[in-house]
Amino acid sequence: MAKVAVLGAGSWGTALSIVLADNNHDVRLWTHREDQAEEINRTHKNARYLKEATIPSSLTAYSDLEKALDDVTAVVLVVPTKAIREVCQKVKQALTRKVTIIHATKGIDPDSLKRVSEMIQEEMPQEQYEDVVVLSGPSHAEEVGLRQPTTVTVSSHTIAEAEVAQDLFINENFRVYTNPDVVGVELGGALKNIIALGAGISDGLGYGDNAKSALITRGLAEIARLGTSMGANPLTFAGLTGVGDLIVTCTSQHSRNWRAGNMLGKGYALDEVLDHMGMVVEGVRTTNAAYKLSKQQQVEMPITEGIEQLLFHGAHPKDVVDQLMTRGRRHEMEDLADILGNQFSS
Structure with missing residues (x-):
């Protein structure tokens, strides 16, 4: 049995806490809200974020971070991308022993253009952990x-740390694979949220399955194109954290990014959408980060660029779709060759 602190009591943090508690670990779920911690401990429910799930009574919720981290052997970060640095600074002050660090946050910082694992490494001293492990894959918290x-994937540059995370989480309901490609696993999990926004926009405009299928397929090409330019293994994008996560996020109403895109497609303003959601929509910040990365890496990402124009520059959803549909002619194999790193010749 391990002592594990899960930091972030939103839907995904709560769901991962349930998995860990089912595996008989000593689980401490931290929230910055005292009333939420009291509710979880009293009712074994998280009514706002995961109302259908029953939380095991063995799990304890805390609003005091120092108490939640007391003598733990593993820390699971499940806070929004924008809070990663702040939370890591607090964790750094509270830890009293070396731990396994796992993060399950899918995003990219639009200011520094850093992946989440890179932000953790910048904020926490190396002597407090062996390596950062990423947990990602097609996984609605509600399910x-x-x-x-x-089924999900854990990834780390240190295989032993990935296997520690695998052992913590794996059970008959929650299967965990390992993958050494940290860059690909993180980028696949983050960038698919952009395409999910696009899928929601398409559905909100009233377009059918043909349009959404094309968007998902061409979106995967964009994800892989940027990912491989940043050193990812192209095969990762054919796996759970690539096409797997893309499918589940683009086709389900559980997906908050799809729901946000759907409202945008119906004509709501971004501020209205975010107020209505009541939860972080990581795809919005990630769109801005990916757009900047595409320019930095000199990688063509027309879907991302179109959604960037819609979110931050007032473009109309239908105009964005029209621009994508009237782009210059291309050969599909050119993109496939780019993704696989092969030289294409006609």
């Missing part, structure tokens, strides 16, 4: 909380 079959 994980109900113990429905789910």
Whole structure:
């Protein structure tokens, strides 16, 4: 049995806490809200974020970070991208021993253009952990909380640390694979949220399955194109954290990014959408980060660029779709060759 602190009591943090508690670990779920911690401990429910799931009574919620981290052997970060640095600074002050660091946050910082693992490494001293482990894959919190079959991937530059995370989480409902490609796993999990916004926009405009299928397929090409330019293994994007996560996020109303895009497609303003959601929509910040990265890496990402124009520059959803549909002619194999790193010749 391990002592594990899960930092972030939103839907995904709560769901992962349930998995860990089901595996008989000593689980401490931290929230910055005292009333939420009291509710979880009293009712074994997280009514705002994961209302259908029952939280095991063995799990304890804390609003005091120092108490939540007391003598733990593993820390699971499940806070929004914009809070990663602040939370890591607090964790650094509270830890009293070396731990396994796992993060399950899918995003990129639009200011520094850093992946989440890079931000953690910048904020926490190396002597406090062996390596950072990334947990990602097609995994709606609502289904994980109900113990429905789910499969994810954990990734670290240090295979032993990835296997520690694998052992912590794996059970008959939650299957965990390992993958050494940290860059690909993180980028796949983050960038698919942009395409999910696009899928929601397409549905909100009233377009059908043909349009959404094209968007998902061409979106995967964009993800892989940027990812491989940054050193990712192209095969990662054919796996759970690539096409797997892309499918589940673009086709389900559980997806907050799809729901946000759907409202945008119906004509709501971004501020209205975010107020209505009541939860972080990581795809919005990630769109801005990916757009900047595409320019930095000199990689063509027309879907990302179109959604950037819609979110931050007032473009109309239909105009964005029209621009994508009237782009210059291309050969599909050119993109496939780019993704695989091969020289294409006609």
